[in-house]
Amino acid sequence: MRLAHAALDVVDVPMRALQRLVGVPRIGWLFVAPNLLILGLFTFLPIAIDFAFAFTGGVELYPSKRPYVGGENFATLFECTDYLDPSTCRKDLFWRSIFNTAKFAVIQVGLMVVFSLVTALVLNRRVIGRGFFRGVFFYPVLLSPVVVALVWKWVLQREGVLNAFLTGAGQSPIGWLTDASWAFFWCVFVSIWAHMGFYTLILLAGLQAIPSDLYEAAEMDSASPRRRFVRITLPLLMPTLIVVLVLGLIRAVQVFDEVFVLTGGGPGSATMFIVQFIYQTGFAESIRLYGLAAAASLVLAATLLVLTIAQLRLTRRSLDNRPATRDG
């Protein structure tokens, strides 16, 4: 406490002088300055640099040392004889990661919305211990992606507990993370496991905003539970459902952390997604192709922009209900 007071007095003297200099309403600029400076340095400046990288080549990091190559990076990424077959592309890994990401996003978000909705509906009932159960479904959301991946890796490894159940049932053990289709399945499963609590919570808030007298009126008219769900719950929940759907898509397209630790993109490139492609091209290879990575980032950014505009259009959200695509 004494320290806090000392901090006040130390800062107070120069701040008072500045206040006299610029006047009261304009001192507001001084208060927003640190935030703006950080955002400018680490968000707005990088956007500009991203473009500079994307249109230059070579392996230098400093933009003025990089030769201008025009749209070559994009041309490299998009050079394919058949766009539906990644193996015919010059950057086949890029296309594989695009296909994987699209497949992942559709399956993961579809299933996650369904499970979140069912969970929210169940939690919206007046069951005993509702607070506890809400916590249970929410807990994995707080775990770090690395921990999430390791928790499941431990369950899924060859001598893991899941294979123990299998052998107990007389089956032979399965390499859950070394078989391509199973690895993809577990990526979807684990990322639903880790994130559905968040969406459940949003849907639950949506459900609780539905006026209860609507249900009472329906009960008077002896409407069946299914009819009540289709005629009242679903239409009134639709705006929230759309938010959840688009938010889920925005995050699914950026899938990286859990999957990277869980499978490392493998086996082969079965679980390689677009962000991992950017990371590998820009940082993990011995020759760091920043230009190519930045070009791929811009492709990702364009996708996200479309999704964000879709969200704003579909929900007409005001600033007070702002969309969020990042942690922070």
Added chain:
Amino acid sequence: MAERLRWLVARRGVSRLDWTDWFAWLYLLLGVVLMFGPVAWLVLSSFKTPAALTEFPPRLLPYGQKSAVVAGHAEPLPVYRVKLPDGSVRELAELHRIGIQATLVDPVAPEREFKVNIRDREPVREFQLATGNYSEIFGKFSFGTFLWNSVFITIVATLITLLFNAMAAFALSKYRFKGRDAVFLLIISTLMIPPTIILVANFLVVSELGLLNSLWGVIWPAVATPTGVFLLRQYMLTIPDELLDAARMDNASEWRIFWRIVLPLAAPALAVLAIFSVMWRWNDFLWPLIVLSRTEKFTLQLALNAFQGELTTQWHYLLAMTVITLLPVTLVFAFLQRHITAGIASAGIK
């Protein structure tokens, strides 16, 4: 049976049960198993000895071989259940073993030695917590350094976040200066710029500032959270301006007003932001992965990621490290769940 279960399954104030009640209860039970089960399994496993971890099929609880102190031996000796030639079965401590012949003694009466074929003896197992997994990681892998790095980043970044975001929120909610709304829009618009798309460029900025392989390279880019500004601004709008005017009458400077009046009044919102900031920074992975490449600068998350590639044969250490990493978040969750869920439901933060 069904009658007895009724009270559990039934909803409050509803006396008639239908299939949805049973379904709801089963679904919730399944949810507990699926959501908590894997984490509980990891925690249980982290207390197993390496030998118990390689056991297949695994046991639920950590078991280890019983050991006994025998006079004349510094280390405790492993205990076996031995079938002696005369047909009796005794629990004996093993002194040594040559080929297929083991020499054992009774821990209580170590004078007499028994020589038996190793096929006639089997280890005695008892419930044992291998706490060594936890104590050894600190010496062996400079785990303390990783823990310190994570704690440092989390605490310092959260403090700066609270200060900077509160200052911005104060200006945006309590002053009418030219361009204020534009500034607010600009800050909020960064919510739509996910860090993944500016990864490469941000790497250049951070390296030009000389922050590569420095904990500050993780801290600075993270502190200007738009979510925090938004949350605090909404809260500060509810603080009456009359309070500020009264302080101005007393010739208080604007900084003093901010520090002594607005900050204390915004404490509930600051607390929510602090909880979220702690969890964001503690769990951060991709950005630290790019900025911190030297082992002594690793955070817990990076260390775990690095070890899970290398330590495939040393799961007992890896599991203990994972448990320590998930512990703070679990504690925060256990005590502050209400604030977190309320924050998400009202502002949609994650």
